[in-house]
Amino acid sequence: xxxxxxLAIVLQVKDHGDSDKIVTLYxxxxxxxxxxxxGAKRSKKRFVNKLELFSLLAIHFAPSRHSSLMRLDQADxxxxxPRLRENYERYIAASLLCELVLHWTRExxxxxxxxxLLVWALEGLALAGGAVNRxxxxxxxKMLDILxxxxxxxxxxxxxxxxxxxxxxRFSTMRNGxxxxxxxxxxxxNTSQPLxxxxxxxxxxxxxxxxxxxxxxxxxPAATREAVALLKRYDNHLLQREVQSWSFLx
Amino acid sequence: MNVVPPALSRLIADLNRLPGIGMKTxxxxxxxxxxxxxxxxxxxxxxxxxxxxxxxxxxGCFAFAETDPCGICKDSERDGGLVCxxxxxxxxxxxxxxxxxxxxxxxxxxxxxxxxGIGPEEIKADALLERIRNQQVREVLIxxxxxxxGEATAAYLIKRLQEEAAVKVTRxxxxxxxxxxxxxxxxxxxxxxxxxxxxxxx
Numbered sequence: 001x002x003x004x005x006x007l008a009i010v011l012q013v014k015d016h017g018d019s020d021k022i023v024t025l026y027x028x029x030x031x032x033x034x035x036x037x038x039g040a041k042r043s044k045k046r047f048v049n050k051l052e053l054f055s056l057l058a059i060h061f062a063p064s065r066h067s068s069l070m071r072l073d074q075a076d077x078x079x080x081x082p083r084l085r086e087n088y089e090r091y092i093a094a095s096l097l098c099e100l101v102l103h104w105t106r107e108x109x110x111x112x113x114x115x116x117l118l119v120w121a122l123e124g125l126a127l128a129g130g131a132v133n134r135x136x137x138x139x140x141x142k143m144l145d146i147l148x149x150x151x152x153x154x155x156x157x158x159x160x161x162x163x164x165x166x167x168x169x170r171f172s173t174m175r176n177g178x179x180x181x182x183x184x185x186x187x188x189x190n191t192s193q194p195l196x197x198x199x200x201x202x203x204x205x206x207x208x209x210x211x212x213x214x215x216x217x218x219x220x221p222a223a224t225r226e227a228v229a230l231l232k233r234y235d236n237h238l239l240q241r242e243v244q245s246w247s248f249l250x
Numbered sequence: 251m252n253v254v255p256p257a258l259s260r261l262i263a264d265l266n267r268l269p270g271i272g273m274k275t276x277x278x279x280x281x282x283x284x285x286x287x288x289x290x291x292x293x294x295x296x297x298x299x300x301x302x303x304x305x306x307x308x309x310g311c312f313a314f315a316e317t318d319p320c321g322i323c324k325d326s327e328r329d330g331g332l333v334c335x336x337x338x339x340x341x342x343x344x345x346x347x348x349x350x351x352x353x354x355x356x357x358x359x360x361x362x363x364x365x366x367g368i369g370p371e372e373i374k375a376d377a378l379l380e381r382i383r384n385q386q387v388r389e390v391l392i393x394x395x396x397x398x399x400g401e402a403t404a405a406y407l408i409k410r411l412q413e414e415a416a417v418k419v420t421r422x423x424x425x426x427x428x429x430x431x432x433x434x435x436x437x438x439x440x441x442x443x444x445x446x447x448x449x450x451x452x
Contacts, residue, residue: 012365017270049436053398080438084398088362088409091402095364102365245364 003060003073006030009118010055011098015041023051023072025059026101026118031110035061035072050075054084054094054122083126089250090125093132096245097121097139103239104147114146120211133224136249138214140231141206149238152177153204159183168194171230173237192233199226258284310381312357312374314339322354329353331388335378335407337361337395345393353391356381361399362406375407382415393422396442 008025011032016022021040026032040047050057051072060074084094101118105111121139125132144150155162156169157177168181170192178200202223209217219227232246252259258280265276283291307313308320315321322328332353336342342355358373370376382390392407394400404421411419425443426435435443 015270017272045434045436049438077437082438085401086405088402088406091362091398091405092364099365244367247367248364248369 003062004030005058005060007078007115008033008057008059009098009101009115009122010051010053010057011102013051013053021047021051022069024102025057026098026105026115027059027110028112028115029110030108032101032105032107033061033070034107035059036069037072037075040072047072047075049080050077052080054098055080056119056122079123081122081126084122089132092245092248092250093125093136094122096136096243096249097125099243099245100140100143100235103235103241103243104143111146114143117142117146117211124214133228133249134214134217134219137203137219137224137227137231138206138209138211138217141203142211144234145207149176150207151203151234153200153207156180156183162200163197169197169200170194171234173234193226193229195226195230196223199223199230203227203230311355312359312377313342313355327352331386332391333378333381333387333389334391334393336393337400337403341393341395351391353389356390358394358403361394361397361403363399370406373403375410378407379410379414382411382417387417389418389420391420391422396424 006027006029008027010023011026012024014022016036019039019041021037022034023037023040024032024034037043037047037051040051055077056079058076058078059072061070061072063070081094084090097118101114105114117139121135124135151171154160155178157172157175157179159180159182161167161180162169162178164180164182169178170181170184171177172179173192178195198220199222202217202219206217228246228249232243235243235246254262261280261283262273262276265271265279266273268276271279283294304316305314306316306318308315308318308323310319310323313320313322317324329352333356334345334351334353335356335358336345337358337360339357342357345351345355356374356378358375358378360368360373362368362370362373378390381387390407390411392404394404394407408419408421411417423446425439425446426432432440
């Protein structure tokens with residue numbers, strides 16, 4: 001069977017038996033794929049240092065004749081992002097980005113834009129001065145956009161107004177958008193924390209902003225807390241599972 | 251119709267729960283045990299039954315041991331001022347085999363892995379800090395693996411030890427394995443080896 005090749009980010013690595021590893025990758029050409037790397041645990045040359053979390057690889061792989069798992073044949077390390085392992089906060093952030101891609105994508109569902117966004121975010125986290133929480137929020141908002149789950153933050157879903165004085169806005173995960181305190185019926189029981197207008201506007205700007213202009217976004221600690229809580233709740237609701245890395249984010 | 255006798259089927263299912271043992275290997279092991287003399291199977295069953303009764307975690311270093319404190323923690327010949335931090339008991343055994351380390355150990359029983367829900371509270375990090383504060387420890391050697399989770403765990407421990415304890419912290423050296431030709435070393439290992447180069451005149 002012919003070898004296929006591509007660029008990939010390592011999302012997850014699991015030991016398999018005494019000598020093999022099961023690697024989940026997000027690739028530029030094939031989306032999320034799961035491969036078996038035969039002999040990877042004992043490899044002294046072919047896979048050593050390469051099948052590590054967050055690494056950007058150039059890979060060669062082939063469908064297996066005996067199982068549904070594809071076989072990883074070769075991996076060349078393009079960028080190991082060493083700074084992500086030298087700092088606990090950045091390690092958690094990078095783990096979160098990879099876990100999000102792991103759970104939000106399906107196997108073989110290819111999305112070039114998402115791959116480039118992930119590489120860009122990991123590069124940003126690896127930079128000494130990179131703002132960790134801002135990168136996470138921006139990545140998440142953009143990822144939802146790419147995958148077709150963009151939350152509607154333009155105004156209240158019922159009255160269409162945003163910023164009316166004295167009105168409280170909450171995000172409804174059921175309706176995928178904002179609901180104001182004037183329109184919210186008591187029966188819906190939306191118990192989420194209110195979102196400040198500042199946070200809503202920052203998230204809206206992030207939805208429409210290009211990656212290169214990220215420095216223009218300034219999240220206050222309160223806005224960061226609100227945005228993180230909203231995204232975490234949105235993940236739990238739509239994925240119907242907990243994204244573990246959220247709990248370690250400072 | 252089930253052709254496998256229930257007792258054999260139960261053993262296969264039990265073995266299948268072990269890490270790295272698939273259904274085929276579990277069946278092969280179960281049939282091997284069945285073919286060997288009954289005394290061997292009884293001895294295996296006795297040893298398995300004894301495991302949790304006789305082995306506990308050492309309250310000093312968290313190693314598996316039959317006594318508390320364990321043999322290494324009790325050994326007055328070993329340097330109590332030097333503590334080597336490892337991920338697992340198997341790492342302790344690997345370091346002990348070298349005969350090069352004469353200090354004591356601290357076993358974390360894991361590494362930080364946010365995706366698996368393993369944070370600082372799940373590894374024995376607080377116990378290490380407490381031990382350093384309460385005992386006369388002058389150096390902590392961090393000997394976690396050079397994998398991403400191992401390095402991140404080392405970075406976390408180094409930061410906490412530097413902030414919360416007045417102790418010298420060292421990291422296991424990382425570089426070219428003995429007998430390896432430099433041209434076959436990967437870029438990351440080679441760059442680490444250059445960064446950690448040693449002054450031969452000292």
